Amino acid sequence: IYAGRRIVQLPHFEADAWIDLANEQGITHAMVVPTMLARITERLDARGESIPTLRALSYGGGKMPLPIIERALELLPDTAFVNAYGLTETSSTIALLGPDDHRIALASDDPMIRRRLTSAGKPLPSIELTIRDETGAEVGPDTPGEIWVRGEQVSGEYQGLGSSLNDEGWFPTHDGGWLDADGYLFVTGRIDDVIIRGGENISPGEIEEALLRHPSVSEAACIGVPHAQWGEVVCAAVVCDGDVQPGELQEHVRETLRGSKVPEHVAFVEQLPYNDTGKLLRRKLRDELAHLGDDSA
Template sequence: MYPNWILQRAYLTPLRNALTYKEQTWTFQQLNELSIQRARQLTALGIKQGDRIAIMGPSKPELVIMIYACMHLQCEMVMLNRRLSQAEIAYQLEDSEAVVILIADEDIEKLPSHASPLLFSAIEKGTEASIVISKEWSLHQTTSIMYTSGTTGFPKGVRQTVGNHQASATASVLNIGLQADDTWLCAVPLFHISGFSILVRSLLYGNKVHLYDYFDVEAISQNIIDGDVTHMSVVAVTLERILHTLEQRSAQASSRFKLMLAGGGPVPVDYLKRAKALHLAVAQTYGMTETSSQTATLASEDAMSKIGSAGKPLFFNQIRIAEPNLSGEGEICIRGPHVTPGYIGRFAQKSATVDGWLYTGDIGYLDDEGYLFVIDRRADLIISGGENIYPAEIENVLLTHPAVKEAGVCGIDDEQWGQVPIAFVVLKEQIQIDQLLAFCQKFLARYKIPKKIIITDKLPRNGANKLLRRKLKQ
């Protein structure tokens, strides 16, 4: 058993600042008291300890407090991505069998019409019931559930336990170090593992989170210039926007700013050179939802000598290459205490690991010094602005349209987003491309909608009639 992170942090450093949003700041003690109050209000509404609940809201203090309240109740939190379509959210609600949906008032329109959620405002005004907050948590207790796209086109609900998050945060701090006045700027969504892991690290390390509900490049750049923050998580597209802003201002990062963790795909060499000129240390990382954030990280001092590498596995983690070819390239496999114990819903019976190893589907190799190089992210995966897009998801939607006979999707390079999806379709009957795009808008998040749809007579397939997506680009 391990301590309830929220209680323990409030006990150890009650008056230390925990969260800043706009002009307001909360201490760890204040967040603990507010979250316990919210837990009592949730209990009065019938939510029981250990219930599986779905939660959605923008990255604001109200969401942080609601998350901590659910953690106090040891609920399993299905973190709903507010960028998804109603159809995608409906699938996750049905698959997860969440007993209730907790939602910020401003997000109510994002839910399918048949949903009956509890609004944050109603919870906050509600009565309180007496509860006993557990002072200890089991390492095997599921804390969060995040849906990740799959090659089948059906997203999988990934379980992340207390032990997974704790191992991830501990391995990260052993890599980057810790000081009491460190402040992590969080401008990534809290429903993503990148955002949620920042909250976990805050509780375990006792560091402040400087929270943004959207990517405000001007304000964020000023924080970096002024030294208000010491760390930040970015993807390539947001890093470039910060670099551009600093360059436009002829400004540099404060000496107090320590590190940017860059995930969601490789960082272009040009960005690394520009960052170095601005005194901005960038550490590239490799991780996934199934590993509760980072598995490997490239130290910033190695960025130029190991261009294209994701670094070495963090302290508790192991990486091996399965069935390598003559060049040493094969499937990346991961083992460690940060790896998910499994899935929920339709994939509940699917084992996450084989003999303890998570087979990622990513192709890569380890060089002579043990540095990981990722060649292909899950073969057909499209990474657009840090968001993972599986072609099968888009193809499945297109194939439900009565005018579409066949559909194939691939990613093409994009200056702003890294990659964007495009679709190739074989038609059964004539239809306007604009009509197909409008159809996609009903069922897909905006970032998944093909940037271009190309009508073709046939799609490239192999002898087994399997779609060859790599040939779509050609």
């Protein structure tokens, strides 16, 4: 508004309506979450269309599966993609994967560079960011842990509850992630969403990404359900476009991930629970699939 631009809103997200509105109104800039982009690319593919006026597309709010962002970049070759990561407590963005990062990664045959498409980019110059283990000690590259940040834009304070900063001004985000050797940040999700199987911390995001590589899977979400022997085991909820059996999906995951990360249960659902902004409601999914646990919790 300040710059004299029009703001066009869609009351409720629906991929075809979003594409129609973008083309009818000549939309130049848009913001989506990963689940929205997945549906938009699916419909663009099916319709054989593009959005020629779209100059910039920013996304965030969740982990971006590699097949989705790869296809989106192919379908919208003239659009500048930006992935932003941040929290309310950090005054929004603290890490950014810019347009050049996207195109360089897409053009690379090096899997270590290509995987940057699933990253949140590098921390902003005004932000210090480290990954720490459960004791609060910093860990090295490619080692998962909790994301800690420090900087002038980080408040970490709540009215009536005081500050969450430590004595050195660091804020624990309660998000899991890791940094690669070049400083790119990979966010795996909320620490509370981690599945703990026999003492092993398993990120649901990497299993979901593996499932989404199967041609019949359009959406996937993983949670932990109680298990007497292991504490928790992986349960996958999937939305499928074709006829596929649980065993086929389990073997598909086993091809790229070790056995402990293969879903013990695969539940086929018509749709996953999302809020109005397209974020997955993992807690609601846990309630819906609680019957698959063995009541050991």
